Amino acid sequence: MIRFNDLVIKEKFGHIKIDWKAIDKVVNDTYGDRLDKPVFITPDNRTKTYAGTHRVVRNTVKRIRGMEPSFMVKSKSEGFYHLIKLAGHAINFFNRAKDIPTRNDGWRIPDFYDTELLEKHGSAGCILHLIAHEMQHAVQVDETGSNKQRNLEFFSTAKPSEFSKYYRAKKEELDAEAAARFYGPKMLKAYYEEIGEPVDFNFDQDSIVDDTNKKEYNQIKDMYAFALKKELKNGK
Numbered sequence: 001m002i003r004f005n006d007l008v009i010k011e012k013f014g015h016i017k018i019d020w021k022a023i024d025k026v027v028n029d030t031y032g033d034r035l036d037k038p039v040f041i042t043p044d045n046r047t048k049t050y051a052g053t054h055r056v057v058r059n060t061v062k063r064i065r066g067m068e069p070s071f072m073v074k075s076k077s078e079g080f081y082h083l084i085k086l087a088g089h090a091i092n093f094f095n096r097a098k099d100i101p102t103r104n105d106g107w108r109i110p111d112f113y114d115t116e117l118l119e120k121h122g123s124a125g126c127i128l129h130l131i132a133h134e135m136q137h138a139v140q141v142d143e144t145g146s147n148k149q150r151n152l153e154f155f156s157t158a159k160p161s162e163f164s165k166y167y168r169a170k171k172e173e174l175d176a177e178a179a180a181r182f183y184g185p186k187m188l189k190a191y192y193e194e195i196g197e198p199v200d201f202n203f204d205q206d207s208i209v210d211d212t213n214k215k216e217y218n219q220i221k222d223m224y225a226f227a228l229k230k231e232l233k234n235g236k
């Protein structure tokens, strides 16, 4: 059960050029089977330092505005739910920034997404990348809700040198960001399909890279092959 806070999204971010229904659909399609516990995703204007946060909420009695009663019931029976907050400042930035596709920030989004995909719906790509990062934190602790022993499925294949200092500082951050680089582009592609603008895109297209990012391309391709093998093993 993955729920977006439709009420708050409509109120505060309804004007944004992102199809939230399509975002909801691709996130559910991607993570529905991977997570046991319920997930609530909500924009939050009080989150100032981070672009997004994830935490486990055990006090399921305290309802967040916009949360459906059925979500509360499910969370109570499961023992906890995952709360993912997307910072309002980040959502607004993604919406405003026309230069995201070429901007080389800490996330290095241009290095891991097809340029064509970013050109038309770059802001949706950034939101999906952020969600993918936070969702991986949910995956890491989904079984127990405990931070003590995290399931870090992408950590072993991630090359630390390809990540900024922030992600290198903690294993779970590196794992989450490596997962975002894998699932983000996949979800952006699914987003295009969902809004009726399907594109022909996969990681094997040599045309998507030039020599300057050939190294990253090869590394991400390895990671892609690894995750694909894993998916096949899990029968997906």
Ligand SMILES: [Zn+2]
Binding pocket: 133, 134, 137, 172, 173, 176
């Ligand atoms: Zn993180």
